[in-house]
Amino acid sequence: EVQLVESGGGLVQPGGSLRLSCAASGFTFSTYIMNWVRQAPGKGLEWVSYISSSSSTIYYADSVKGRFTISRDNAKNSLYLQMNSLRAEDTAVYYCARKGVGGASFDYWGQGIPVTVSS
């Protein structure tokens, strides 16, 4: 069974940093493209970042470019999101999501981890 479990969220002050992790199991993690998607309270979904299976290709949404860094450790079946210079507008539930067979679809999602940026 495919499982994605996020951790590392919490409350952080504006300007602070946080590192999210996503532990994957039930599939060959090293062969899949992975993503982070977030959802602000009461709002819609927003794609955040993409990393290819070998980490050779990385994309970011304009809203986080230069502040967030996506990475992965295939030996540990883990995905990461380093978030720096956090702003109030980064407050959201963050999901890790596996890219499916479709052109740009996400077939499995974690349960989500809340991040709150507030003083």
Place this chain on the structure above:
Amino acid sequence: QSALTQPASVSGSPGQSITISCTGTRSDVGGYNYVSWYQQHPGKAPKLMIYDVSDRPSGVSNRFSGSKSGNTASLTISGLQAEDEGDYYCSSYTSSTYVVFGGGTKLTVL
């Protein structure tokens, strides 16, 4: 990158059919057959319902179908059931970043 445009809400009675639209541009919906639809229940993670405009993942009911015409994609749910109530999001590959989502549509089953 602007979000794709979806109606804020739609509703229907059990057994009826409803359609949710998703309008983008030639740089996303109109330019690629990479439109997906997700269902989300309160407090839960999104669930993939349709990918590549009209393909259904294994296990998704055939009451869900997708289509596209020009810059607008559509999700149709036939034989509406109470369990279909929730939020629905479309997404598309976009040439500018990678993926853009719609603003979401709240489906109410009357």
